[in-house]
Amino acid sequence: MASLERPDGARIHYELHGDPRRVPVVLLEGMGGDIPGWRRNIPHLSTELFVIAYDHRGNGHSEAPDAPTSMTTYVEDCLALLDELRVGRAHLYGQSFGGMVALELALTHPERVRSLVLAATHPGPRHAIPSGGRAPKDRPWLQLYSPSFAAEHPEHVAEDLRVGRAQPQHPQGQRRQWEAMQAWDAFDRLPEVRVPTLVLHGAEDQMVDVGNARLLAERIPGAELAIVEGAGHVYHSERAGIADAIVMDFVRRHPG
Template identity: 35%
Template sequence: MPFARSADDVQLHYQVSGSGEPLLLLSGQANNLHWWDRVRPDFEREFTTVVLDHRGTGLSGKPEGGYATRTFAEDALSVLDDLGVDRCHVYGTSMGGRVAQWLAADHPERVRGLVLGCTSPGPPHGVERSAEVRRSLAQPDRLKARRALLELMYTPAWLERHDEPFTTHGGPFTTLGDPDMPPHARKGHLLASGNHNSWDALPSITAPTLVVHGTDDEFNPTANAPLLAKRIPDTRLHLVEGARHAYFEEFHHETGPLVADFLDAH
């Protein structure tokens, strides 16, 4: 079981599979590497996929502090260093897209092609979710809050067809958060996402970039996609019609080939 060490000596668990050019996949907030379970097979025939448990999740260390999207980017770099990967493609979704922004801005020589999915430049320039959405996720009834999150992630049609959603590690869902995170780590991830602000760094990204977002995403509003596309040079924007936040899973038959073709071209 492979582990790397971060610059501040946190253990970082990762997995590698597939063959071809390396592709780093970065998961969303408070999620471990299983976020990508359904998506990785779309890429493994063309790419060597690398996934990791962010600090605070999965089998990685869970320090009391050190939670920031820029730190997560340095953690990802430590994994690449451990693998001896000098340059790779990077695909980040949700908070993973925020992490990918820093990786591409701070280490342009390490990023070959960049895909930013359902993500944001962060406040104060990004578009935040509505107060109504925030209330739905913060309601005291945990079952109702979970249902609200499900409905923000997936379309009603998908949820109707997936009473027992795809999983490879025994849990009910792979995108609704790591259930084993300690409270301090969960809070750290929340603050990391909330404090993210890459606006000034975005124009320095040199990697060819694809921005992907669902047209019906209220969890991370779709309006963030054109903001990123206008701010980052050499960027293509693709909106997935009817998709919500987990477009990369529900619509993977559309977006998997889209992303693979984009990265193949660069």
């Protein structure tokens, strides 16, 4: 199990997929997520890209001291991993909280970014468009999916739940992510993004309203917008083939 030790004692678990001679892409999962959340996407993406996937500190197999963090903390973890792998510039593909980390990295270190995919995310809670989505109290995970998909594919949802529950759980790590997100805002800086950007979102996202995608696309210069129909917050699980095709097309057109 590959890992990178950070100066504060955190240990970042990561996986590499595909030919390292190919163009690199970093997958940044959402809050409380982990590498298996990308298991439906990595096989396709790695046919053309060198895929770098990792667990945020305090999530999955990554360890971290229970200490305050900021969005900069997560950006520095990603940069340290790129340095460890001797990757100068990479495509960044961030989903939900991972999209916020990717956005902050692109704003503060654009020289390390080939292109940016901001998926199912927002520019910070102070300017986020609230979601009206609700899930049954006894099945809160259903809020991750579009209602139509969950109704039509219960076996898919059950498998995701089984895989997710099999991973290490770190409530304190998620709490630190939540605190970092609450203190972060990029709304006023969105026009400063200078790398090719794709904004990707599920049309039926019950956690992060799809209006946030339109907001990001409107404020980021030259950004492209792609909405995945029949998908929710975990669009990359629900409609993996469609999402992968959209991302691959974008990356091919913006090799960096």
